[in-house]
Amino acid sequence: MAKYSVIATNSEATKSLIAKNAALDISFVAKDVNSVPNDSIKISDSEIKSYYEKNKNNKEWRMIDEYRAFDYVLIPIKPTEQDKEIMSADLEKVKIAFQKSSNDSAFVNANSETKIGANQQDQNNFDVMPANEFDKFQSPFPADINEQIANANKGEVVGPFPFTNQNGDAKIILAKIRDSYTREETEVRHILIGTSTNGLVEGVNDVEIAEKKKLADSLVNVLKADNSKFAQLATQFTDDKQGFAMNKGYYNVYPEAGLVQEFKDFALNNPVGAIQSVETQFGYHVMEVTKKGEFKHNYLAMIDKSVKPSKDTKMTVFEIEGLEVMEKAEQNKLDAVAEEKGLDIVKGQMVLTNPFIQEVGYISTFAEWSFNEERKIGDVSTPIETKDGNYLVAKMTAVATYGIPTFEAVKEMMKDELLKEKKVAYLANKVKNVKSLEEAAQILTNNTNVSENTLKLSMDAFPGVSSDVTAVAKTFLLKDNLNTVNVIEGKQGVYVVVIKNANITPAPSEIADEKSLLTTKRQDFVESNLVNSLLKTADVRDYRMKAKITYATRDN
Numbered sequence: 001m002a003k004y005s006v007i008a009t010n011s012e013a014t015k016s017l018i019a020k021n022a023a024l025d026i027s028f029v030a031k032d033v034n035s036v037p038n039d040s041i042k043i044s045d046s047e048i049k050s051y052y053e054k055n056k057n058n059k060e061w062r063m064i065d066e067y068r069a070f071d072y073v074l075i076p077i078k079p080t081e082q083d084k085e086i087m088s089a090d091l092e093k094v095k096i097a098f099q100k101s102s103n104d105s106a107f108v109n110a111n112s113e114t115k116i117g118a119n120q121q122d123q124n125n126f127d128v129m130p131a132n133e134f135d136k137f138q139s140p141f142p143a144d145i146n147e148q149i150a151n152a153n154k155g156e157v158v159g160p161f162p163f164t165n166q167n168g169d170a171k172i173i174l175a176k177i178r179d180s181y182t183r184e185e186t187e188v189r190h191i192l193i194g195t196s197t198n199g200l201v202e203g204v205n206d207v208e209i210a211e212k213k214k215l216a217d218s219l220v221n222v223l224k225a226d227n228s229k230f231a232q233l234a235t236q237f238t239d240d241k242q243g244f245a246m247n248k249g250y251y252n253v254y255p256e257a258g259l260v261q262e263f264k265d266f267a268l269n270n271p272v273g274a275i276q277s278v279e280t281q282f283g284y285h286v287m288e289v290t291k292k293g294e295f296k297h298n299y300l301a302m303i304d305k306s307v308k309p310s311k312d313t314k315m316t317v318f319e320i321e322g323l324e325v326m327e328k329a330e331q332n333k334l335d336a337v338a339e340e341k342g343l344d345i346v347k348g349q350m351v352l353t354n355p356f357i358q359e360v361g362y363i364s365t366f367a368e369w370s371f372n373e374e375r376k377i378g379d380v381s382t383p384i385e386t387k388d389g390n391y392l393v394a395k396m397t398a399v400a401t402y403g404i405p406t407f408e409a410v411k412e413m414m415k416d417e418l419l420k421e422k423k424v425a426y427l428a429n430k431v432k433n434v435k436s437l438e439e440a441a442q443i444l445t446n447n448t449n450v451s452e453n454t455l456k457l458s459m460d461a462f463p464g465v466s467s468d469v470t471a472v473a474k475t476f477l478l479k480d481n482l483n484t485v486n487v488i489e490g491k492q493g494v495y496v497v498v499i500k501n502a503n504i505t506p507a508p509s510e511i512a513d514e515k516s517l518l519t520t521k522r523q524d525f526v527e528s529n530l531v532n533s534l535l536k537t538a539d540v541r542d543y544r545m546k547a548k549i550t551y552a553t554r555d556n
Contacts, residue, residue, distance in 0.1 A: 007519050022457040024479060025501040029437050029451070030465045031444040032493040033423040041422045043415060051418045052407050061414075063405045066352035068370045069398035071334060073325060073343040074360075074390040075383065077317045079170055079307040084162055087172045087307050091160040094303065095174055099157045104178045104301040105129065112303040113171075126165075128302040129178075137247030140165075141173070149298065154180045163304070170307040178301040186267045187291035189230060189249040191219060194239035194283035216277040216284035223275050227288060239283065252295060263287070309389070322383030322391045329380040329395045348394070360386055366394070375399055377408055420491065427494035431487055440485070440496035468492040479504060 055061055094111055101107040108128050109115055116129045126140070136146035141163060148158045159174040193216045195209050219233055234249045253259060253267035260280045270276070270289050278285045309317070321341070328337035338345050348357050355367035366384050369375070377399055383391035400409030427444065434440040438448045453463040457476055461467045471490025478486050479502040488495040 020456075020458050022476065022502075022504045024455045024475065024499050024503075025453075026455050026475070026497050026499055027437055027450050027452050028462060028495055028497040029441045029444055029449075030462055030493055030495045031427050032466060033420050033427070034492075036423045036426060038419065041419055041426065043418055043422065048411060048415050048418060049407065051414050052410065055414065056404055056407075056410075061405055061410055063400050063402055063409065066371060066402060067349065067398065067400040067405075067409050068351075068375070068396065069347070069349040069409065070370070070394040070396050071345050072348050072392055072394035073334070073338050073345055074386065074392055075317065075321050075325060075341075075343065077309045077314055077385070077389050077391060079309045080313050083310050083313055084170060084172065084307050086310065087305055088160045088162075091172050091174055091303070091305060095157050095160065098174055098176055098303060099155065104176060108301055108303055113306055114302075114304050126302070126304075128304065130300055130302075134298045134300050137250055145175075149175055149177070149300070150296070152177045152298065154178070154298075162307075171304045172307060174303040176301045176303075177298045179299040180296055182294045182296050183254060184293070185295040186253045186289060187295070188251055188253055188267045188287050188289050189234075190240070190251070190263075190288075191216075191230075191234045191238045191249065191286040192240040192283055193219075193237065193286065213277070213279075213284055216286050219286045220275055220277050223286065223288065227275065230288065233286075250290070314385070318383050318391060322393060325393045326380055326382060329393060334395055347397075349398075360388075360392065363387070363392070366392060370394075370396070424489050424491075424494055428487055428489050431494065431496055434485060434487070434496060436485065437496055437498055440487075444494070444496070462495060465495075466492050471495050475499070 098107060098111070105116060112128050114126070114128050116127070134149055136150040139146045139149070141149070141161070145158065145161050152158055154177050157174055157176045160172045163171045163173045165171060193212045195212050215237070219237065222233065223230060231248065234244060238244050238249065240249070251257075251259065251263075251267075253264055255264070255268065257264060260282070262278050262280045263285060266274075266276060266278045266285075266287055267289060272289050272292055275286070275288045278287050325334075325337050325341070325343075328334060334345065337343075346359060348359070350357055350367070350370065352371055355370065356362050357366070363384060363386060366381065369381050369384070375396060377396055379396045381392070381394045383393050386392050398406065398408040398411075400406045430443055431440045434443065437450045441448050441450055451462075451464065455462060455472065455475060457472065459472055460469050462471065468490040471488055471493070474488045474490065475486075475495070475497055478488075478497075478499060482499050482502070484498065486497045486499070488497055
């Protein structure tokens with residue numbers, strides 16, 4: 001029933017219409033505070049303290065929850081070579097069953113960490129059931145492993161062998177040849193002396209082309225005398241840099257291969273050992289036929305397991321790395337030890353009702369440590385293991401309870417606000433005596449550009465400028481100062497404004513409809529927010545997390 005007691009008045013409807021429809025035609029120049037370098041404004045700790053004393057009782061700074069702020073480092077727990085050996089031994093037991101398995105898909109899904117198709121969501125994972133045939137030249141595995149896989153027969157399993165993915169994660173792999181076929185092919189290798197871009201000759205004159213042909217012919221003569229120099233010459237001269245990085249200049253050629261015809265013709269129509277310069281739309285290819293015959297192509301099924309740090313490894317990192325960082329932090333040397341070990345110091349914060357660290361997530365043991373009743377500024381945590389394989393060591397920098405905030409809890413935030421105020425004052429002082437918008441533009445923006453637009457009271461910012469409700473409100477207070485230069489200090493910047501025309505009064509016929517709309521809106525608001533408003537007025541607090549932490553940290 002409470003909502004029906006709320007009815008909008010004619011006066012409120014009029015004010016609402018003014019807010020929606022009031023408009024000023026303005027010319028202006030704006031300068032955002034973010035354009036002023038932070039280091040150009042000096043702020044002392046005493047100034048921040050004074051700002052704190054002046055503003056700490058304001059509603060906007062009131063703490064509605066218990067709050068903690070801290071500096072922390074993450075110490076990685078990396079698996080050792082022994083951990084890799086243990087994982088390899090575990091996969092050796094799986095290898096025999098994998099080789100005997102008649103249903104590779106089911107076996108992979110049951111035993112592999114990466115499931116079929118997982119790479120479609122994560123580009124750093126390889127597919128454990130690749131759709132494409134195995135290519136030893138483009139495989140990310142070590143060269144000796146690639147040779148083993150390329151030469152293995154259907155049903156054989158290669159591995160276990162170590163592999164590190166693009167994220168730097170250590171894995172152990174089993175690769176099974178789930179299917180294979182053979183095809184008559186020719187293997188060639190080439191050095192490209194390019195004369196074109198994407199097959200089109202651009203910006204290369206006849207003299208340059210002649211020089212490139214001369215180079216290609218020279219390489220042919222060198223290789224005919226000693227083809228062992230191929231890799232060295234290819235590294236130095238080939239313009240097929242991307243291809244060479246993947247396949248060392250080698251290509252398998254067959255009639256249906258997607259290669260230019262001249263390239264295929266030389267490969268298919270010449271014997272092993274033939275070396276020649278072949279011209280195509282891409283340039284001159286110094287080609288050598290290296291193999292001919294039946295080439296086997298394999299399709300793989302793979303099982304991967306991440307190498308996890310063992311308990312012994314975790315304990316070693318805890319005792320050697322973690323405790324050292326903790327002890328240095330207690331000696332106020334966190335910066336020094338972090339630099340020495342190459343660790344980043346991160347500023348974190350969390351509140352009691354949601355003790356979640358933005359970069360790390362929720363760690364129950366850390367929440368219990370942080371919100372312990374005895375916690376104070378300067379305390380350092382023991383190394384706490386995170387879910388993603390690190391030890392976290394934190395030093396408490398702010399402790400705040402419900403109500404008026406402590407200075408440490410809001411020091412940095414208040415410093416930011418004070419910095420903005422000083423920047424606004426600095427900019428306003430530069431233009432306080434300007435006589436025209438062009439003069440203001442020259443001072444603030446180093447040009448004479450002036451913006452022309454309409455400013456509505458319902459807007460939260462000047463057109464094309466970041467949000468600044470204060471600046472909009474202050475401009476409308478000057479609605480009667482037509483055709484004069486006004487310097488307005490907002491929250492986010494300084495605005496030099498000339499009001500050309502003001503339209504403030506709403507049409508009387510609109511008032512009844514606006515009154516009905518306001519009444520409905522306010523009644524809906526009362527209905528949905530009454531309970532929360534009563535709880536807030538009664539200062540009701542949620543102690544469930546506090547109780548959980550208190551019981552967790554109580555002495556047994």
